[in-house]
Amino acid sequence: MRLRRAPQPAEEAPQSSAPPPGRAAVRRALPPPGQLRRERRSLLQLRERRLRDLGGLMVEMYRRDQFRQDLIVDRCTELATLEERLVELETLLAASASRGRIREAARCECGAPLFWGAKFCNQCGRAVSAT
């Protein structure tokens, strides 16, 4: 694995979720759930890749005995942004499932938002119950 100065998020970034223009403008309409789910799926995949990359990067730095904090911070910043968008998507999907009534996305007992399909809490590592 080669170390690169900066991540290149554009290459793999999922397509923007902007709805196609031209449709009759419905004010504050939720994007179609299918579109939200597609974005969520690609973001979850991207997140998995980024987490693996980050792990690989750490091991590489350990091997070289040269920790580059700026690199780690860059990657973590990107991951945090990605996760923020995932939380947003969960909220939108929950809202569309309850037909517009805003409902909170699922949360772990520790208060951290849970991502769809997650088996463990991202923050505390608790196993997610199958409810």
Ligand SMILES: [Zn+2]
């Ligand atoms: Zn938790």
